């Protein structure tokens with residue numbers, strides 16, 4: 029039952045038009061699962077290694093597939109992921125590629141769910157999971173590594189914290205995205221979109237705060253529940269030679285902490301991701317200590333979904349939340365371990381897409397299965413709405 033009989037790997041397109049890995053897994057009892065690896069642009073230094081796609085596919089075919097076919101049961105996710113680690117033999121998937129590993133790991137989970145005839149979140153989470161669905165954080169304005177000549181801060185994220193349902197939350201975020209476009213238009217800033225579908229105007233961060241605040245207030249009035257917003261600063265991308273580089277100058281680490289704490293206060297931010305460089309555990313701890321518990325300080329490049337790095341953060345009191353990206357660590361088992369360690373220590377898990385995405389919906393199921401309080405998966409655009417619409421279906425038991 030669920031013995032893997034075939035693993036197929038191919039090159040397909042991602043949302044940036046780049047190649048990525050798609051994996052198909054078949055089982056002896058008719059199960060079939062298909063999954064695709066996403067890809068980051070502002071990647072953390074300590075992430076598992078994404079190999080060039082052709083290399084990742086060739087290497088996984090040679091090393092991983094023989095260890096899976098006829099050997100491992102798709103329903104036993106820990107064995108699938110252990111076989112991927114054994115095939116790779118390194119601690120960062122630099123041999124078979126984290127892109128091949130994560131696609132196979134997720135495809136195996138889907139094949140097992142297929143055999144059960146159950147939705148993926150049920151297979152991953154079990155019958156006794158809670159029925160709280162994640163609140164979606166919607167990227168509405170951004171720049172950084174995701175768009176040229178736009179804001180310094182990578183993402184301005186709306187957070188429909190008072191939404192009574194996922195469906196209401198998803199539509200509120202889309203309304204905020206539309207409201208931002210109207211406000212930018214009124215201000216004479218016609219613009220295109222960045223990699224995640226957020227507006228990418230050539231404006232200062234200061235003006236972006238005004239625009240997003242105005243949009244959030246307008247949508248809050250319209251929908252009648254609480255809307256707030258937050259940021260992914262992606263500060264590691266700005267950090268060089270001991271200072272943070274902004275368009276209008278630099279900030280020392282101390283000044284950066286003051287700046288972020290000031291923004292949290294001024295805009296009542298509910299969420300701040302990567303406010304400091306990815307090696308700055310101490311700075312993260314100082315900031316976390318300084319602000320109220322009503323704001324999530326989230327480590328993305330800091331933790332890279334890695335339990336050892338998260339453990340270090342827990343010991344130092346760095347952050348109170350972790351971004352979860354399966355391809356940063358390479359398997360679903362390692363991903364769930366990070367979520368569990370986070371949850372046990374009072375850190376909120378935020379399951380996340382990458383800037384390079386596909387129509388794959390695995391993260392919607394992962395967030396549901398693990399009762400993650402938040403999911404970050406954009407606001408609009410086909411590869412983003414694939415996940416959002418899947419959450420609506422999960423909510424409706426459809």
Ligand code: PGA
Pocket residue numbers: 067068069070071072173260262328380381382383384
């Ligand atoms: P990435 O960006 O997928 O380009 O790394 C997303 C993020 O930083 O959260």
Ligand code: ZN
Pocket residue numbers: 260262301302328329351
């Ligand atoms: Zn990030």
